[in-house]
Amino acid sequence: MRCRLCHSGHLTSVLDLGATPPCEKFLTEAELDLPETTYPLHLRLCENCLLLQIPALITPADTFVEYAYYSSFSDSWVRHARTFVQQAIADLSLGPDSLLVEVASNDGYLLQHAVAAGIPCLGIEPSHNVGAAAREKGVPTVTAFLDEDTATRIRDAHGPADLVVANNVYAHVPDLLGFTRALRGLLADDGWLSIEVHHALNLVRLGQFDTVYHEHFQYYTVASARRALATAGLTVVDVELLPTHGGSLRLWARPDPVARPRPRVAEVLAMEESAGLHSAAGYSDLQDRAEQVRAELLEFLLDCRAAGRRVAGYGAPGKGNTLLNYCGIRPDLLSYTVDRNPYKHGRYTPGTRIPIHPPERLDADRPDVVVVLPWNLETEITAQLRHVGSWGGQLVYPLPTLHHANLAGAESGSRS
Structure with a gap:
């Protein structure tokens, strides 16, 4: 490699x-x-x-031609996208003569807000099923993987983009250099590129090992992202630290001739250096952290089984499947999980073969414990599942350390 x-x-x-x-x-x-x-x-x-x-052992075509993830099933993510679009329109003075292009636009969760604001836009989405969902919302969407040829065709047909958005896709491309050149190819010479990606600082510092899975080929600090973008003549000019996905970066980049870096870039670089991530030694504890999380979760689930407590899951995200497989959790410890995405209903988690049901199954069964697999959405999911406390159930999050949600306010009985 x-x-x-x-x-x-x-x-x-x-x-x-x-x-x-x-x-x-x-x-x-x-x-x-x-x-x-x-x-x-x-x-x-x-x-x-x-x-x-990680090694590129599967191709994007193996994963993304038909894709099980629909962004719009997360209410908080849709709100996050709406806020971003509104702020970008104001800050960049986008209007009816502008062009906003989103790469990996999924089901239109973000561009629907541009359409509503009258901003010309185009989504580039390789998955035919989620791209179809975007078009049903009125979001113009091209079904394609972004590469340099695709970028050239889109620019020839639609003109250069004033803003290119690449949310949670910069980690998903094995041809990192070609994809970076394609991003530059979409962009106007005075345009803006916005990239959101999970911050490797949180992966390492908080032991977020379940963020690692085969469709994520690389994981970024600002330092490494800056090096990657520089290969296509792009300079990082600003950085925002976001709470999404357990802690993300929003990188703002521009073509080199118009780039004027702002102080926050140096501030986050200094934060990474202080955490030891500008040398190999800073990454040495990650394996131990993953093993500790596995031991805590397995001990908890085995104790539940010994006590006769019924345990179900909430969510079936990609990160949850890394967690389940690494920990060796199967239906004997987690009888089933539920998910809001109808695509997953009646299916089973890969490797661990845990059945997936609609969320209503929890209300019918009233399990003693609900383990939340998309732990990065803790605030949103705790609000959705606060009623679990009304039958004496517990809501448990496995990361960054095993902990129980505070369900105070729910009418709760006592159940051991």
Whole structure:
């Protein structure tokens, strides 16, 4: 394996999660008696440029032609997108003569707000099923993977973009250098690029190992993202620290000739350096943190089983499948999980084969414990599931350390 950013052969192991199936390959009932292919899930650090990365063992086409994730099923994520669009319109003076392009636009969760504001926009989305959902909302969407040829065709047809948005996609591309050039190809010479991506600072500092899965090929600090963007003549001019996805970066970049970096870039770089992430030594504790989370969660679930407590899950996100597979959790410890996405109903989690039901199943069964797999949405999900306390149930989050949600205010009985 060579670094996909600088091509160095000097990569060191920082987290080995064994072998798992692709995290979004949910199984139908007919597939339960068939074998599953698993791939090593092994995170390495380039000692030269400090890019965190896993081997590209599956292709984007394996995952994204038909995709199980619909962004709009997270209310907080839709609100986050609406706030971003409103602020970008104001800050960048976008209007009816502007063009906003989103790469990996999913089901129109973000661009629907541009359409409502009268801002010309275009989504580029490779998954035919979620792209169709965007078009049903009135969001213009091209079904394609972004590469340099696609960027050229779109620019020729629609003109250069004043703003290109790439939310939670910069980690999903194995051809990092070509994709970065394609982003630049979409952009006007005085345009703006906004990238949101999980911050590797939180991955390492908080032990968020379940953020690692096969469709995430690399994991960024500001330092490594800045190096990657520079390969296409783009300069990071501002950085925002966001609470989304357990702690994310919003990177603002512009073409080099018009780039004027703001103080926050240097401030976040200094924060990363203080955490030790500008040298290989800063990543040395990640394996131990993952093993500690696994031990705590398994001990809790085994205690529940010994006490006869019924345990169900909430959510079936990609990160949850990394957690379940790494910990070896199967239906004997987590009898089922529920999810708001109808696409997943009646299917089973990859590898661990835990059945997925609609959320109403929780109200019918009233389990003693509900383990929330998308722990990064704790505020939103705790509000949605506060009523679990009314039957004496507990809401448990496995990360960053195992903890119970405060369900105060719910009418609760006592159940042990």
